[in-house]
Amino acid sequence: MLRYVLSRSGRRDLADDVAQETVARLVALSDTQQIASVFAFAFRIADNLLVDLHRRERRLSDALDSDWCSDEPSIDRILDSRRAIGVLDRCLRRMPPLRREVLIRRRLNQESCRAIGEALSISAKAVEKHITRGMIDLRRALDQAGVDLMGQD
Amino acid sequence: MGGEEYDIDGQAAHWVDRMRQPLQDAETAAAFDRWIAEDPCHVDAYARLTALWQSDDLVVALRSAEATPSASNDDEDVVPPARRGLGWRRIAGAGAAAMFLALGIVFGPGLVVQQASFATPRGATRLVALSDGSTIRMNGATRIAVRITPWSRQVSLEQGEAYFDVAHERLRSFAVDAGGARVSVLGTAFDVDRLDQQTRIVQVFRGLVSVDAGAGRRWRLPAGSGLEVAGDRVRSLRVGAGRPGWVDGWYEANDTPVWQLVQRLNRATPRPIRLADPALGELLVTGRFQTGQPVAVLEAVAAIHDLHWRVAGRGYLLSR
Numbered sequence: 001m002l003r004y005v006l007s008r009s010g011r012r013d014l015a016d017d018v019a020q021e022t023v024a025r026l027v028a029l030s031d032t033q034q035i036a037s038v039f040a041f042a043f044r045i046a047d048n049l050l051v052d053l054h055r056r057e058r059r060l061s062d063a064l065d066s067d068w069c070s071d072e073p074s075i076d077r078i079l080d081s082r083r084a085i086g087v088l089d090r091c092l093r094r095m096p097p098l099r100r101e102v103l104i105r106r107r108l109n110q111e112s113c114r115a116i117g118e119a120l121s122i123s124a125k126a127v128e129k130h131i132t133r134g135m136i137d138l139r140r141a142l143d144q145a146g147v148d149l150m151g152q153d
Numbered sequence: 154m155g156g157e158e159y160d161i162d163g164q165a166a167h168w169v170d171r172m173r174q175p176l177q178d179a180e181t182a183a184a185f186d187r188w189i190a191e192d193p194c195h196v197d198a199y200a201r202l203t204a205l206w207q208s209d210d211l212v213v214a215l216r217s218a219e220a221t222p223s224a225s226n227d228d229e230d231v232v233p234p235a236r237r238g239l240g241w242r243r244i245a246g247a248g249a250a251a252m253f254l255a256l257g258i259v260f261g262p263g264l265v266v267q268q269a270s271f272a273t274p275r276g277a278t279r280l281v282a283l284s285d286g287s288t289i290r291m292n293g294a295t296r297i298a299v300r301i302t303p304w305s306r307q308v309s310l311e312q313g314e315a316y317f318d319v320a321h322e323r324l325r326s327f328a329v330d331a332g333g334a335r336v337s338v339l340g341t342a343f344d345v346d347r348l349d350q351q352t353r354i355v356q357v358f359r360g361l362v363s364v365d366a367g368a369g370r371r372w373r374l375p376a377g378s379g380l381e382v383a384g385d386r387v388r389s390l391r392v393g394a395g396r397p398g399w400v401d402g403w404y405e406a407n408d409t410p411v412w413q414l415v416q417r418l419n420r421a422t423p424r425p426i427r428l429a430d431p432a433l434g435e436l437l438v439t440g441r442f443q444t445g446q447p448v449a450v451l452e453a454v455a456a457i458h459d460l461h462w463r464v465a466g467r468g469y470l471l472s473r
Contacts, residue, residue, distance in 0.1 A: 003193055007200030017266060017302050037182030039189040040172045043199075047207065049304075056303060081210055088214035104219045106170070107211065132166040139162070139205050 005046050014053060022046040084147045091141035095134060098122075102130040164188065165198035169206050267301045273313070276423035278400075286320030287327065292399055293420035313420060314346040316397050319360075331355075334382050335365040341376070344397040348416055352383040356392045402445045411436045411454060415471075422447045426462075429472030433460065 001019040006012065022045045026038070035041045092100050101120065105111045106127075111119075113127040120127075168185055189195055205211060273279045273291045281289045283299060285306060291297060295313025300306075306327040308317070319327045321340025328337040331345050334353040341360025347353055355364050356379035364372045366382045374380060379390030398405050404417045412434030419425045421444035428434055436458050442450045451462040451469060462471045 003196045004200045007197045008204050010204075014266065017305075021302075021304050036179050037172075037185050039186050040182060043172075043203070047203070052303065084208070084210040085213050085217075088211055089217055092214055092218040100218055104215050107206070108215050108219065128167065128170070131170050132163055135166040135169065135202055135206060136162050138211065139202055142205065 001042060001046065004043055005050070008043075008046065009050050014050075018046055018049050018053070021049060080147060083145070084142060087141050087145045087147055088138055091138050095137055099130045099134050099137075102127055103134045106131055161192075161194055161198045162202070165195065165202045168199060169202045173206070268299065270296070270298045272296045274423070275419060275425065276421060283320075285322065285325075288318045290316040290318075290400055292316075293422075295420065310345050310347050312347060314344065314348075314399070314417075316342070316344045316400055318342045333366065335367075336362050337365070338362045342396070343374075348413060352381065354381045354390070355379055356390065356397060358392065358394070358396055398441075399444060402443055404442045404444050406438045406440055406442060408437045408439055410434055411438055411458075411471075414438055414442065414450070414454070418442075418444055418447050418450055421445055425468040426451065427465070427468060427470050429470055433458075433471060433473070 001022055002015055005015045005018045005022070009015065009018070022042055025045050026042050029035070029041075092103070098120065102116055105116045105119070106113075113124040113131075117124045117127045168188065171181065172185060189199065267284060271279065271281050271289075271291060273293050273295050275294045277293055279291045281291065281297075281299070283289065283306070284301060287306070289297065289299075289308065292314040295315055296311040297315060298309045298311060300308075304325060306319075306322075306325055307330065308315075308328070309330045309332075311332075315329075317327070317329060319338055319340050319342065323339065326337050326339055328335060329345050331347050331353045333351065334345075334355065336343065336345060336355055338360060341362055342358040343360075343362050344356040344358070345353070346355075353366075355362070355374065357374045357376050359376050361376070362374050364374060364380055364382075366372075366387070370382075370387070372380060377392050377394070379392045381388040381390055393405070399417065399421065402421070404414065406414050412428065412431075415426045415428065415434070424447065426447060438454055438457060440453065442453065444450075447469060451471060454460065454471070455462055460471055460473060462469055464470075
């Protein structure tokens with residue numbers, strides 16, 4: 001769990017807490033709910049906790065007086081975020097148009113693989129392949145640029 | 154080496170997309186759990202691709218790509234095969250850069266998790282107000298560490314005694330770990346005393362607390378009750394109304410061993426009392442003692458048990 005939170009968020013300072021809280025909630029919920037995939041469920045709890053934390057942090061850092069507290073980390077994060085968008089944007093423009101189209105439909109429009117396949121006249125299997133390949137392309141582009149998605153959700 | 158890594162990323166990407174769907178059949182779910190449990194690298198890859206797939210940045214980039222679909226520069230896409238060999242070294246460099254960034258964040262100020270430690274010397278008490286509205290009054294010679302997160306409030310009592318007045322919150326519990334006894338509440342007032350290596354005393358003045366002494370031993374204490382846990386021995390206590398006596402400088406002994414009385418006095422005075430013989434500590438005393446007046450207390454104890462006391466060094470020595 002700790003490993004997931006660390007890799008997911010890059011936040012060593014929060015990872016222990018988030019992992020611990022996730023397990024606690026998992027245990028509490030497992031009494032009343034039937035859980036098909038323990039890991040998927042736990043990861044989703046952790047994701048929600050992280051989203052929650054980032055929202056709070058953003059609110060807190062907005063509220064802090066800049067004279068009183070240096071907000072360098074959050075400026076760093078804003079810059080990181082801009083760089084990340086730049087890298088992703090470039091990578092998207094460089095990939096085959098069909099793959100880009102599949103990613104847009106899947107991630108932005110939440111279309112099913114079958115619907116995407118029908119619209120673009122390719123098999124659902126090919127759609128899946130494009131999604132997988134596209135995700136890896138984007139991840140690699142970030143890694144090569146040395147940009148990480150920290151505190152992102 | 155590269156091939157294997159690509160494989161893991163490929164599988165991870167496949168799972169990230171699949172597990173995003175609201176419904177999975179039991180078979181898929183089980184297969185996912187098996188895959189995750191197989192190898193810690195799978196967790197890493199899955200987490201990293203989830204971070205990408207869920208990020209706001211990706212949504213922004215996709216929107217912009219959607220808005221200007223024809224602006225693609227496919228010519229830039231051509232990577233000469235000769236440069237491919239350099240790829241891995243560059244990825245390693247990027248990894249190092251990412252690591253550096255991660256370290257930078259680690260030492261940044263924690264905005265959400267608040268952590269602090271407080272200590273008092275002998276003879277001084279201190280009132281600590283927490284951000285959630287709770288207050289902790291620390292007795293002398295006491296050390297606590299506080300950790301407040303959005304979902305938990307934790308205090309570890311590392312030494313000494315403290316009186317907790319906890320602001321009520323419906324969801325976020327407040328826990329005090331006294332090493333060997335753990336008290337958790339939602340909103341109450343109680344005192345935790347870490348008397349010696351193994352003795353822990355919990356007294357409840359308002360509300361209801363739950364005490365966990367490990368090994369499946371758990372109690373619920375309502376206001377007006379208390380508990381003394383010393384190793385395997387457990388004794389229940391009755392607690393007066395109001396707040397613990399030491400807050401106002403009093404200690405009420407009720408067939409209390411002298412060593413416990415001395416321990417309490419030593420928190421309240423900068424001049425510690427020592428016993429010439431440890432056996433003296435087992436004598437029992439009853440009465441109301443003013444903790445800020447060690448001389449008066451020594452006089453009383455000496456009179457009860459026919460003992461003597463004298464100034465020794467920077468403190469006092471009690472002997473036969």
